[in-house]
Structure formats: structure tokens, C-alpha cells
Amino acid sequence: MIKITVDDNEIETEENISILQACLNNGIYIPNLCYMSDMKEPPGACRLCFVEVEGFSQPVPSCIIKVKEGMIIKTDTEQVKKLQRTAFELLLSVHNVDCKNCPANGKCELQRIAKFLHFGLKLKKLDAIERDVKSDDSHPYLEYHPDKCVLCGKCVFVCQRKNGRPLLAFAGRGLDTIISFFGSDEDAKGLCKNCSLCVDICPVGAITKKLTVAA
Ligand code: FES
Numbered sequence: 001m002i003k004i005t006v007d008d009n010e011i012e013t014e015e016n017i018s019i020l021q022a023c024l025n026n027g028i029y030i031p032n033l034c035y036m037s038d039m040k041e042p043p044g045a046c047r048l049c050f051v052e053v054e055g056f057s058q059p060v061p062s063c064i065i066k067v068k069e070g071m072i073i074k075t076d077t078e079q080v081k082k083l084q085r086t087a088f089e090l091l092l093s094v095h096n097v098d099c100k101n102c103p104a105n106g107k108c109e110l111q112r113i114a115k116f117l118h119f120g121l122k123l124k125k126l127d128a129i130e131r132d133v134k135s136d137d138s139h140p141y142l143e144y145h146p147d148k149c150v151l152c153g154k155c156v157f158v159c160q161r162k163n164g165r166p167l168l169a170f171a172g173r174g175l176d177t178i179i180s181f182f183g184s185d186e187d188a189k190g191l192c193k194n195c196s197l198c199v200d201i202c203p204v205g206a207i208t209k210k211l212t213v214a215a
Contacts (some may be wrong), residue, residue: 002069007076018042019062019073020049023134030075031084031113033091034152035063038161043153046114047087050162051075059083060214074134085117093126094175096147099145104205112152131175141192142199145177149206155179155198163191179207 001012004019006028013022021037023030033046042063059080060074074080091110099105099121107153114121132144153170156179157195160166167187171180182189198207 002067003070004067004069006073012066014152015069016066019051019053019060019067019071020067021063022067023051023062023073023075027150028075029116031060031088031116032063033113033150034154035108036154036157036201039157046091046150046152048084048086050080051084052080054078081117085119088117088119089123089126090111091150092121092123093129094131094147095150096145097121099100102148102205103208104148104202107165109203130174133178136178137210139192139210140185140188142181143208143210144179144181145206145208146162148204149179150204151177151179152203153201154201155207158197158201162195167191 002015002191003010003012004022005011006023006026011022011026013025017025018035020030020032020101030051031048034044035042035046035049044061044064047061047063051062052059052074053065053207062075081196088110095110099108099111099186101109105111113119131147135146136144151170156166156170159168168179168181170177172178196209199209
């Protein structure tokens with residue numbers, strides 16, 4: 001175990017884990033969407049988990065940087081909050097905010113982060129970006145709603161971990177990036193029939209189970 005200081009409090013933590021994991025293990029929340037503790041190489045994609053670390057000239061993504069003995073970390077400075085709010089607003093600008101009609105309402109990670117950042121779910125500085133994306137119901141058991149997806153990649157990760165190969169993948173580029181189902185229909189029928197890992201891990205309700213499954 002090593003000692004680090006977070007927001008002026010000394011805590012003990014395992015070595016060789018990320019700052020984010022050390023903080024979460026000690027009950028210190030840092031907004032995050034794309035991190036899972038067993039990812040060997042976290043993608044660092046959502047840009048929500050910034051913290052300041054003494055000795056670094058700029059805030060750093062806490063899911064990427066590992067703890068070191070004596071590290072001094074600040075999770076709630078003005079600069080950190082500004083970066084987190086900016087990253088959050090960018091996510092919201094491509095998110096169809098329709099909580100009342102969303103299956104994730106009440107357990108959505110965006111709602112939790114909005115509350116934490118005192119930001120709300122309405123855009124402040126940016127305009128909403130209309131994306132030319134349509135829901136995908138081509139899978140026998142699942143539906144995908146790209147206008148809700150935050151592209152965290154957790155669905156791809158858990159599917160790969162379970163099956164040794166993912167049946168979902170990122171497709172497209174830039175603002176047109178989506179998650180796409182692939183693999184044969186037989187794959188989907190065999191591997192997905194009794195599995196809902198991707199649905200359960202999705203932080204925002206972008207992947208849902210079909211209510212009616214075709215025979
Ligand atoms: S949790 Fe660190 S960048 Fe997403």
C-alpha cells in the first residue's frame with residue numbers, strides 16, 4: 001500500500017492502479033464514463049475524469065495516470081471543473097435528451113454527472129448537433145439508439161471479454177461514429193440470446209433489449 005493526498009486528505013491505496021480507481025476505492029467520486037477497472041489500457045475517451053496532480057503542468061485524465069507514493073491530487077479545482085463541464089457539454093450536444101421517455105431514466109450516468117457538476121442537462125454554450133443517425137433494430141434481441149450513445153466503448157469491452165471476440169464494434173468516423181452489431185445472425189442467436197452484458201453496462205440506455213423478439 002502507498003499513501004497519496006486527495007483534496008488535502010491523506011489516503012492509503014494499492015499501488016499500480018489509476019488515480020481514478022484509487023479515488024473510487026476510497027469513496028471519492030470523479031466523473032467518468034469510459035473506464036472499467038479491468039481494462040488494461042483505458043481508452044481515455046470521454047475526457048470527464050480530469051484531475052490536477054502536483055508536478056504536472058496541466059490537468060490529467062485520472063483513468064490513465066497511475067498513483068505514486070506521495071502524489072498530491074486535486075479533484076475539485078476551478079480548472080478541473082471547467083474541463084469536466086466542457087467535456088460534458090460536448091457529450092450533451094450530440095445526445096438526445098429525452099429523459100422522460102428513456103429506459104435509463106433514474107439510473108443514467110449522464111444524470112448523475114449532471115447533478116455532480118451542477119450543470120443540468122440543458123446546453124449552455126453549445127448548440128445541439130443534429131446527427132444523421134438512425135436506431136438499429138437489425139439484431140435479433142437488441143436495439144441500438146445512436147442518438148443516446150456516448151461512445152464509451154464499454155459494450156464492446158464486455159462483449160469481447162466474455163466471448164473472446166466482440167459482436168459489437170465502433171463504425172464510422174467523427175460525428176458519424178456509432179456502435180455496430182456484426183457477426184452472423186447465428187452468432188447473435190447463440191451468444192446473445194441469454195446474455196445482456198452490453199445492455200447492463202451501457203451507462204445511458206443506448207442499447208436496449210427488444211421487447212418483442214422475432215420467432
Ligand atoms: S474515464 Fe477517463 S477519459 Fe473517460
